[in-house]
Amino acid sequence: MVYAALSLILLVVGERIPAAGLRGVGAALFAPFDRVAGAADRLFNSWQENEKLHARVAQLESDNARLRLMAAENPRLREQLKLAQWRSLPLRPVEVLALGGGEPLPDAATLSAGKNDGVEVGDAVMTSDGLVGRVTESWPTLSRATLLTDANQAIACEVETTGVNGIVRFVPAPRPRLILSAVAIADTVRVGERVVTSDLSLRLQEIEITPAARLARLRHVFVAPGPRPPADGIPRPKLEFEPNPLSGARTPAARDSVPRRPR
Numbered sequence: 001m002v003y004a005a006l007s008l009i010l011l012v013v014g015e016r017i018p019a020a021g022l023r024g025v026g027a028a029l030f031a032p033f034d035r036v037a038g039a040a041d042r043l044f045n046s047w048q049e050n051e052k053l054h055a056r057v058a059q060l061e062s063d064n065a066r067l068r069l070m071a072a073e074n075p076r077l078r079e080q081l082k083l084a085q086w087r088s089l090p091l092r093p094v095e096v097l098a099l100g101g102g103e104p105l106p107d108a109a110t111l112s113a114g115k116n117d118g119v120e121v122g123d124a125v126m127t128s129d130g131l132v133g134r135v136t137e138s139w140p141t142l143s144r145a146t147l148l149t150d151a152n153q154a155i156a157c158e159v160e161t162t163g164v165n166g167i168v169r170f171v172p173a174p175r176p177r178l179i180l181s182a183v184a185i186a187d188t189v190r191v192g193e194r195v196v197t198s199d200l201s202l203r204l205q206e207i208e209i210t211p212a213a214r215l216a217r218l219r220h221v222f223v224a225p226g227p228r229p230p231a232d233g234i235p236r237p238k239l240e241f242e243p244n245p246l247s248g249a250r251t252p253a254a255r256d257s258v259p260r261r262p263r
Helices: 002-016 019-080
Strands: 092-100 108-111 124-127 130-138 143-147 154-159 165-171 177-183 195-197 205-209 220-224 241-243 250-252
Touching: 108 130, 108 220
Parallel strands: none
Antiparallel strands: 092 108, 092 220, 108 143, 124 130, 124 220, 130 143, 154 165, 154 195, 165 177, 177 205, 241 250
8 A cells, every 4th residue: 555655646746756866766665576576586597497407417417327337348348359548638728818810700819828838739729519729839838729710720520420531621701611521422411410520531522510619709728739749650641731712721632541551
């Protein structure tokens, strides 16, 4: 009844009251209702989020149990097949100090670590979503990374589920996009399949892919050691290069290079 009476009074004399004072009175009067409504809204959202988190935790626990089983089986299988054991990459967290270069997407990043921190030219630059580029210049305390959106960058990759080989490169025209090129015509690639790094490729198809990382909003990345001379002395596959007619850049060509043992 009090609020109804105040509403009627405001309807009659509201025009004579200064707007700032009227807003202040209204805010003070309705503040208790705002707090109650806000608390109820937060409680409802928390309940919904809690339900989703419970479902997510259950799914992660199931996935974790499956991965633990696979992790236990994998070393035994690799040992039986006489394959080298997998080794985890040492990841060095660094800060992205600046993004620069191309339009509309950046094609380079300045990193907060350099040679004094063990960052060398050729090291991979990645986020939790995946590869974003590699280190192309390294100074004592800083380094420069060339991103996947640089037209001169080319990364040998493969489709995760099928092992189909190809080369990822950036094409600026007619619209900026990442292309998985050098894919054999006989190979089938479906929409939604993940693309991961590889070392061999065949050139015949081109498939557009979407980067998992948000390249235009990089803030923190990880630097992983790049290729080093092999300990066994056996040369690794090397890819030849050919001009890229779409961007004028140089990208890996379509042939496989088979490793040869030293004579």
